[in-house]
Each structure stands twice: as structure tokens, then as C-alpha cells.
């Protein structure tokens with residue numbers, strides 16, 4: 001079924017000027033952008049976005065990193081969007097990411113890993129709603 005996932009182009013990729021190249025790969029893979037904006041998270045907002053990870057040792061660093069510079073946030077639509085997008089971006093750690101994936105090409109480290117992708121339909125909806133109201137997305 002056609003469904004949606006949520007992504008962020010993270011501060012490393014945004015800052016390196018790789019957003020356009022990453023969006024081109026996303027569109028060429030058949031995803032439609034149904035919401036998008038450039039924004040910058042505060043540490044508090046990053047903490048809220050990633051609160052499921054708050055018990056993890058990397059949580060404080062992750063929140064500092066994700067609020068260190070501008071990002072693009074977007075909602076993407078495709079058949080089987082969550083799973084297909086995770087295939088396109090590759091493993092969380094770029095050292096483990098398959099050839100040709102966005103993280104293999106653009107990520108610098110497990111933290112500065114170029115892009116975020118939702119891990120379930122439920123989280124895709126929660127994460128999309130975190131950034132976009134109804135007037136800011138294609139219904």
C-alpha cells in the first residue's frame with residue numbers, strides 16, 4: 001500500500017551541501033516529497049524527538065549534534081515507504097551500510113550519519129506530526 005515515512009537530512013549532510021544530491025537519490029528511488037522544510041532544532045526539541053533513546057549512552061551527544069546546525073525535515077510517500085526508505089539509506093553505521101546507499105555515500109560516522117528514517121509506520125506518523133501540521137503537508 002502507498003504510505004509515508006519521515007526523514008531528516010542531518011546537520012552534517014546539510015552543512016556539506018549534500019541535501020540536493022540526497023533529495024535527487026530519494027526522488028529517483030520513487031519517493032514523492034509530500035512535506036518539507038529547512039529548520040534548526042533546539043537541544044530541547046532534539047531531546048523530545050529522540051526521547052525513546054533517552055536511556056542510551058549516546059543520547060546527550062545525539063541531541064547536541066542534532067541541534068548543532070540546520071536540517072531538512074520531510075515526509076515521503078511511496079509503496080511500503082518505511083521499509084523501502086530504510087533500504088535506500090542503509091545501515092545506521094555507515095561502516096556497515098551497503099554500497100550505493102545514502103549513508104554509505106554521504107555519512108561521516110554513526111552519529112553524523114547524513115539522514116534519519118522512521119523505523120515503523122507508527123513512528124513515521126508521530127515524527128511527521130512533530131514537524132508538520134495539516135496545512136504544511138499534502139493531504
Ligand code: CMP
Nearest residue numbers: 053058062092110111112113115116117
Ligand atoms: P537515527 O536513525 O536518526 O536514530 C537514532 C540515531 O542515534 C541514529 O540515527 C544515530 O545517528 C544515533 N546513534 C545510534 N547508535 C549510536 C551510537 N552507538 N553512537 C552514537 N550515535 C548513535
